[in-house]
Amino acid sequence: MKKLLALALALCLVLGASAALADEFKMGIDAEYPPFSYLDDDGSYAGFDVEMCKAACDILGLEQVIVPINWDTKLISLDNKEHDCVWSGMTILDTMKEAGYVLSFPYYDNTQVVLTKEGNGISTVEDLAGKRVAVQLGTSGEALLADPEGQLELAQTFEGGAPVTMENFNICGTELDAGGVDAVVIDLPVAQNLASRFNGFVILDTNLGSEQYGICFRNGDDELCKKFEDAIMKLVEDGTYLSLAQKYGLD
Template sequence: MKKLTKIAAFAAALCLGAALLAGCSGSNDAASDNAADGAATNADAPTLIVGLDNAYPPYGFIGDDGNLTGFDIDLASQVAARNNWNLELEAIDWDAKDALLNQGTINCIWNGFTMEGREGKYTFSKPYMHNEQVVVVKKDSGINTLEDLAGKNVMTQVDSAALEVLEDEEGQKALADTFAGGKVQTIGDYNNAFMQLESGAVDAVACDLSIADYQMSAKPDMFMKLEPLSAENYAVGFKKGDTEMADAVSKTLKEMYDDGTIAQLCEKWGEYGITIDNWVLVD
């Protein structure tokens, strides 16, 4: 696995509240400032090492300034700061995430990570965000229902929740069997999948609701989504048995909801399709 990025971001998270009140945009307030300043970490403090896909907007991606940014990165930065943890962000090959977690290269997966169907492989935080698996098509494609996908080229990201749903006998495999080639096609990341859709190389992209909303907000006249394939939730995934850190993340996210920080972050990322209506960690 080629290591793409490693950022120590703990110190920068301390100024996130001020940045939010100043009405900051989707730039990497929590991570890029720290990278620029070269802020030192506390050697005696625990480190939250977040594995993420850096091409997964709006949860984690490379911003226009060349730095990591995203809704989940802002969440992780705040959680680390409030627990006096160091924070490292590791952009990883998504299909290597399990090996990296088991090796200790990362100690959590926090990047729009679906928990349903994976409960036996990870120790999860409490779910924090509702999500759905949906299919996005071009508005002028003539595809209006899932049934219209018969014989069409449908693409999704490798090792994604959408792929799991479309390969699951109890999920939507019967639907995927009707696609061109009798299955869904895969690609390394969703950005390239949507480039394929825009160019006409494929007819549809199966993806998370948040990814669909992000792409549609960027090009509202081009894309539309069909009815959901499935409903699910995002949570932070830790190595099996790491309950202490998972519980601390859950507790801190609840505190952030109670004090209004989550509402501020959802507003910050609203133009990217994030909404407080999908936040579920309220109890």
């Protein structure tokens, strides 16, 4: 009996110690961004980025904690240590590197596209003139449309002379469906996801900009970033990356 007790005690100590060892890794996501990060129908977080992060955390012995964030203020909440990274279909921008953030290697190639709805009379980018065009606040799409030297001086020809900014792309989709806006400038996989959920959505066959997704860490977190890069390389090698990409309909 004594032996059994001692064994149980030892087990508790081991379990306790290993629980204490599993550091938390707070993953900052936009929870309205399928197929990369979202809440699924049964209320759990899902998406390519969410599952890749979980798999990487398992390799690194970290406990994944998901922190839903506001996309427009993602770098402020990152600075405030509300989360340890931004990992949610985030485009690597030079401005982020210049500001000292640590960016991982690119893990996904994206293009900016125009999403519209049948009957809106939009089949080319030029047709956007005079239309109401939405974009998510704080995105590369918003920056692209605001860039005076960009190919899209076009934004000035939108109704109101600028895009309508919205908090997330699900709202953009709902508004497009309801006729509140005529088109959305958006990342291709997210446009495809919306098009699979709403009737009559059409993606124009035009590339407004090529870009790459990466994971953003705080200034000084180079080592942490490197650890995740190594874990991701393992997930590429063992086929996890590919099977998750297929699961979430990514090319």
